[in-house]
Amino acid sequence: MAIIETVNLTKKYGDLMALDNLNLEIEEGTCYGFIGPNGAGKTTTIKILSTLLKPSWGEARVDGKVIGFQNPMIRPVIGYVPDFMGAYDDMVVTEYLDFFASCYGLHGPKRKKTVSDVLDLTDLNYKSNAEVNSLSRGMSQRLSIARVLLHDPKVLLLDEPASGLDPRARVEIRELLKELHRMGKTILISSHILHELAELCDTVGIIEQGKLLYSGSVTDIMEKANVGQLVHISVEDRIKDAGRMLMKVPGIKKVELIRERGELMLEVLMDSKAKTPISELASRLVAQGYQLTSFRTAEVNLETAFMRLTKGLVG
Secondary structure, three states, X not given: OEEEEEEEEEEEEOOEEEEXXXXXXXXXXXXXXXXXXXXXXXXXXXXXXXXXXXXXXXXXXXXXXXXXXXXXXXXXXXXXXXXXXXXXXXOEHHHHHHHHHHHOOOOHHHHHHHHHHHHHHOOOXXXXXXXXXXXXXXXXXXXXXXXXXXXXXXXXXXXXXXOOOOHHHXXXXXXXXXXXXXXXXXXXXXXXXXXXXXXXXXXXXEEEOOEEEEEXXXXXXXXXXXXXXXXXXXXXXXXXXXXXXXXXXXXXEEEEEEOOOOEEEEEEOOOOOOOOOHHHHHHHHHHOOOOEEEEEEEOOOHHHHHHHHOOOOXX
């Protein structure tokens, strides 16, 4: 069952088309990665789903309720984490969470326990008395997530939660999101850190110029992008001749000379019945008198598919 659904969702700012008839379905319990170039419409989509923006036309539903008409019924179901949080000056972490817990209608011992529980879950107990404005970027993001967990929402909407984080903080946020996913939360997350989305998400959607280009599993998207195995080869000399020779080998889709590294990058089709095994490429080169200086395969990942499927266009 789709817990998030949009039908011809469109948003215009004057002459700027931010979203162009977006049709999106996200099943309950899914962790969905939303990727696209800057200005593609990711933040606009998330703000509409979080009831902060009204669409120009089309429809968006969360948990079966229509954005713009049933917002008071939608807001208890969602938790929205923007890319940057704001807080009052001189407020400490527990005061910050206590304030929002009271806004969600939690009182007395229940509010105290809820604040304690989300501090435990987000591993912020040791920062409970720290001023919010003194927190690092990573700690601030964990506090943002703690805030939206106070009312135990079904759906989490996260806009670039790993933006600006150091590697350790990114790992900690990723592990926290994995735990929330295991708890049954539906998560919609936009990010530019594509390899982490591939590890975290069940499905991903690629958006460009306000249009959803693809939506599905990482494997399906890579197949649609027709991404093959990448092989990097260097030879002692006659590298252009080696490239021309390799281009004639069955199953080689593309040969590109990377001048700055002095190597050839080959794209080898993985579904070609007539393909030559990668292990034979070195043998063919040696048989033709070329001296190999390096031969390595490269990981084909979501980033490769993303670059193949998008052109960097914005609305």
